[in-house]
Amino acid sequence: MKRTQKQTQESRSTITRRGLLLGGAQAAIVAVLALRMRKMQLEQADEYRLLADGNSVKIRLIPPARGLIYDRNGALVAGNEQNYRVTITREDAGDVPTVLGDLRRLLPISETDAAELLAEVKRRPPHAPVTVADRLSWEEFSRVAVNAPALPGVSPEVGLSRLYPLGPDFAHVVGYVGPVSDYDLSQIENPDPLLSIPKFQLGKTGVEAKMEEDLRGHAGQRRVEVNSAGREMRELGRVEGDPGANLQLTIDYRLQNYAHKRLGEESAAAVVIDVTNGDIMAIASNPSFDPNLFVRGISGPDYRALMENDHRPLADKSVQGLYPPGSTYKMVTALAALEAGVIGAEDTVRCPGYIEMGGRRFHCWKRSGHGHVNVVQSLEQSCDVFYYEVAQKVGIDKISAMARKLGVGVRHELPMSAVAEGLAPTKAWKQERYGKDWLIGDTINSSIGQGYVLASPLQLAVMTARIATARAVVPRLIRSRDGVEVPVPEAEPLGLEEAWLEPIRRGMIAVMNGQRGTARAARIAAAEWKMAGKTGTSQVRSAVVDNKAVPWEQRDHALFVCYAPVDNPKYAVSLIVEHGGGGSSAAAPLARDILLFALAGGVPPLAAYPEGARAKARALHEEMDLVDPETVPTSGSSRA
Amino acid sequence: MSYLESNLKTVPAGLRKVLYLNWPLVFLLAAVACTGFLMLYSVAGGDPTTWAEPQMKRFGVGMAAMLIVGFTPIWFWRNISALAYLIALLLLVAVEFFGAIGMGAQRWLELGPLRLQPSELMKVALVMFLAAFYDWLPPERVSRPLWVLVPAVIILVPTFLVLTQPDLGTAVMLVLGGAIVMFAAGVSLWYFGTVAALVVALIFTVMESRGTDWQLLHDYQFKRIDTFLDPAADPLGAGYNIMQAQIALGSGGWSGRGFMQGTQSHLNFLPEKHTDFIFTTLAEEFGFVGAFSLLVLYTGIIAFCLYSALVNKDRYSSLLTIGIAGTFFLFFAINMAMVMGLMPVVGVPLPLVSYGGTAMMILLAAFGLVQSAHVHRPR
Incomplete structure (x- = not known):
């Protein structure tokens, strides 16, 4: 670059000025470094020497x-x-x-x-x-x-x-x-x-x-x-x-204790949700074990006993356990059918006791058939054929979409171990998993919660809460952290019309209170706590044999879901008794008692029971060894 | 034809170039490197083959490179400055795609036996390009906004690439190294003041961003800041390096524990004892005398470079020398400040002393440029 003498001169003087400034700044930084060295190595040397020497500090x-x-x-x-x-x-x-x-x-x-x-x-x-x-x-x-x-x-x-x-x-x-x-x-x-x-x-x-x-x-x-x-x-x-x-x-320890005691010796699980905010009030899995054993280092024999117990005490059946939901799934199929418009609330289907499909007979649980039934009656009497028929018209993908909307087949984020996802099957899923086409028989099995459908008791409780409120209730377990309440966002509406939900709820009320209700014996008599529910019996084996005639591990699972009060729902309960037999006899009374305890906020008054069940309830509660609130330390006591 | 080329007849040729070398600078560099060999021998527990010997070989290669670069006319280097910058930039981009990943960052390119860190190359190429830019730009225009924007972009493009690796230490060095050249070239002080104010504001924003969903730094970088502000808060975790480094440094006292007698470094209390934290071993074994002597050697290198720059009438040569000396200054000042707890740990090695593959050779080649400017200066 051609420059005049003057330009060059100016450039040189600028560089000289700036270069000297830079040198000065650098000298200042060097001085700081040297002072720091002096401070650490000369003034504080003894202290550091002590720290370094034999690490005496x-x-x-x-x-x-x-x-x-x-x-x-x-x-x-x-x-x-x-x-x-x-x-x-x-x-x-x-x-x-x-x-x-x-x-x-x-x-x-x-x-x-x-x-x-x-x-x-x-x-x-x-x-x-x-x-x-x-x-x-x-x-x-x-x-x-x-x-x-x-x-x-x-x-x-x-x-x-x-x-x-x-x-x-x-x-x-x-x-x-x-x-x-x-x-x-x-x-x-x-x-x-x-x-x-x-x-x-x-x-x-x-x-x-x-x-x-x-x-x-x-x-x-x-x-x-x-x-x-x-x-x-x-x-x-x-x-x-x-x-x-x-x-x-969010758990109430007294309810939790009562739930465990009420499940007794059974291999069972129960979940209680507050439908208004998703609070899990109790989540019990039976039998349980003493966690203190693990803290202290469990002994070999103790551990073997837990591992070898066929009731699997270490597994958390409430969130990890997956079961075919059986007839408790019928609300899903019915809602999917109503949403799709393939049936109306009053349309009836004739149940002759079975249907024929592809050369195979699919039986209703009642061999003689239910005659003409509508949605409400189909739930009340738990007619299977009704669902076989409507499910074919709806299609499995819509049924499973409804299941996921209601919280079945989706993972609920709870801070518990191995929370299971469950399964609401679709055609694509079967193709990917087994490489086979979806068959109409698969739809029929799924329509009554058998076949590939799998749900955890937690998911069934969420499903019930959502049906009761028409909102996407999200279960939660942590109420506050260091005294600061965890905010509860208001549950989103599910987008289900009242016209579809109303017959479902009416059906569930009839299950408990109708003349032909499958769980009539387990109803709540108190009018202010009137309940709605649904029984379920899911088959473990394929042949139809009397439960009493087969060994325990081959008997049917008994399921029950319910909520109350019907006018202004507060709690939803789901309960499963593994290999318990029929849902109405093995699961419904247990769920009713737990629901009653939650509603009453303590051991329920006998007046709430139907007359025939009072004597039994009294005997049961007298025998029960519930935790004494006086012995439970509270937040008031020290951090010992 | 530049001022320089018009005075070609005054430029030494052939063996006479050897006479015109900046010999004090050569001796100072060798002295610093020798200190490094001693320390590497010591931290390896008296085994020369671990670190000291490979380092000596690299120093030999680096010195040869320095002489070759030094004897090549400075106008050649000026003419390829822009090319050097472009190549370094391309390599930086390449490292984004093909680079090896180590210590959570993507920094190296494997070129046969060579392990090249393009960011090291960029530190030199950036200074070269900026010096050439200001040599080309008429001096009265240096402070015009548009002509300030151009070098700013030249600096920020590689800085951004280095930040994505992520390598905060090198990014800081690139910005400061570039700023030194701009400063020396005479860019108005107002710009520097404004940028400094903006940086303060930025630091404030970054610290505010912590824990929000627009967090601007990695968690480990925040942790380093925490550790810097209070190393004792996490004595067995992230603060461990700093605490142990300071204990080693401080326990050296006036004259140290003696060669090979440092307990902290030999007992493996110190991590990265042969790289970023090697200064602590020196300080522990040779005490204040040793540490201060090294500081004097470094200062001497800067002083001779600065002198060479100020007496050189060629604008490119002056700016290049100041820029390379400034980068070198940043290396040792940041490293020392970091191990003495004056700065957060950013991962900058102690130049010519820390064990480091290509970094040392590139640094010596850069001093070759300084030599070339010195040898071929107009007289």
Whole structure:
């Protein structure tokens, strides 16, 4: 570039000026760096030297108190208790076997436990403390504490351990915590340093696992000066951590307790939903187990007993269990037919007791047939043929779309383990899954909730709540977090016309209260709590044989869904008794009692029962060993 | 024909070029590199083959590259400046598509045995291109808005590409390196003031964005900021590096624990002890004396470059030298500030000392440009 002498001169002087400015700025930054070096290496050198030397100053984490879990009324569901334990640290102990030998004279540690301990101490990094024994009595603990100077690397500690005061009632919902395993650590991308604390308790299942981040809290830290044996000489500084958030569930512990007790010995599940806001009031799976066993480390025989029990106590049948919904699915088929306009509310279908399709006979449960029935009557008497006929006109895809609209075949996001999705089958699904065309027989089976259809008790409860309210009720389990209410958005309208829902509800009312209602015996007599429901019996095997004649695991599942009061619905209940037989006899009375308990807010008055059922109800309630509210700790008591 | 070419007869030729080299600069660079070899030998626990020997080989190659670049006439480099920028830009784009992924970022291109980080190349190419741009632009126009916008775009395009990798440290270095050239070229101070104010506002916005759905940085980057502001908050997690680095540094005291005697680094308390955190080993083993000496060596390199730039009558040469020296300054200043807890950890190595593949060779080649400007300066 051609430049004049003047331009060049100007350019040079600019660069010189700016270059010197830059040099000055750089010199200033270098001076800052040098001053920082001086400060750290000359003025604070002793402090840093102390930190570095033999690491005589150590940073110890203070585990935060795990957040508490309450029921909707403030009763403590998961709390923390003091736990005295003794740990050993390899780098401070030096000769671990000798120290352990000395320790065994103070504490009852078996030969095998001692061998296991030695192996674990070797496996862990030298600075990581390993728990030698926990849940010590005060005497044992103080024995170790007094002798501590003679036991290098051994440190008596007081920690918190999880306690579930209500035991089995919340085992499936809340789950349990357990010590962090190597598998747990491998699943977490960036593990919290807290997890490296020996026997740190991590949520393993249920709310404890799903809400782990909220419940865990943040570690505090202590700076301690230790002597050459690793014993703490004094504390230099302390920063408290944050305890985990306290959670309040939507569950009412008394209702939950009653539901478990009412299910008795059966392999069963029950779900109670508040239809006005989706609050899950109770979600029971029977039989249950004591989660405290898992916190303390369950023994081999105990664990085997749980695993080998054919009633599967460890499985949460309420959300994980999937069952053919049987006749409780008829509301779905009927609503799909009404929406599609293939039948009107008063149109009738003649039921001769069976239909023929492709050379196969599909029977109604009543071999002699129901004659002419409309929607209401078909529900009341649970006529199968009615659904066989209308389902063919509607088509499976519309029926399954209705099922999903009502909450069956979709996953509901609850903080519980393995919440199942269920299945509302479609033609495309069968083609993809089995590579086969959908057959008309499949539609017929699906129309009465058999065949491929699968639903969990939770989904059936949601379905019932949605039918009762015509709104997309969303189930929820967490009511508040650290005292801050979780807002409930108002449920969206489902977009179903009242003209379609009305006959369905009328049918469900007739099931309970009609002359021919299949669950008439299990109705509520009190007018203000009048209920609507639907029975279901889903076949486990294909041949039709009398239930009493086959072994337990081949008997039919008994199902029941219901809601009340019919005028202004408040609660919806779904209940399944695995291999219980008929829905009307095995499931309906149980569901009615649980619904009544929810409506009455306690053990229901006998006046609410039909006259014939009162004596039985009284005997039942007298026998029942319900939890005594006086013994349940509440949010008022301390965080012990 | 530029001023420079008109004075061709004054330019040394052949072996005479060796005499005209900026020898103090060569010695200072070698001294810094030797410090690096010593430290790499030490952190490897006395094993030269781990890091020290490969580093020496690379230094040899880098020095040769510096001489070759240095003996090539500066006008050649000026003429290919725009090309160098374009190539670096293309490589940066290529890394987006074919780059290897490491440490959560996409930075490398595998070219046979070479592992090339185009962002390293871009640091030099950007300075070259900007220097050439201002050499071409008549000086009275440098502060006109349109002519400020052009270099701003030149800087921001590669910066944006580097940010998507994501590599915050390099992005910061590109912007600051470019800004240094613009500053030296005489762009009005008003622009710098305005940008500085905007940056402050931006930082505020970014911090506000945390936890919202328009969050502007990765969670790990926010975490680094947290750690910087309070390393003690997470002593066994993200704050670990910083805490241990500072303990190592501080415990060095006046004269250090002696060569190979550093406990922090040898006991593996320090992560990345051979790369970004190598300064802490030096500070621990040689104390304040060692750390301050290294700072003096670095300052010497900057001083000789700056002097060379100020006496050079060629505009391109001056701006190039100032830009490369400025980039070099940013390297060590950011690294030292970072390990001493004055800055968040952004992942910038200590130049010529940290163990680093191509970074060192590219840096030495860049000093070759400084040498070329020095050797071929108009007299």
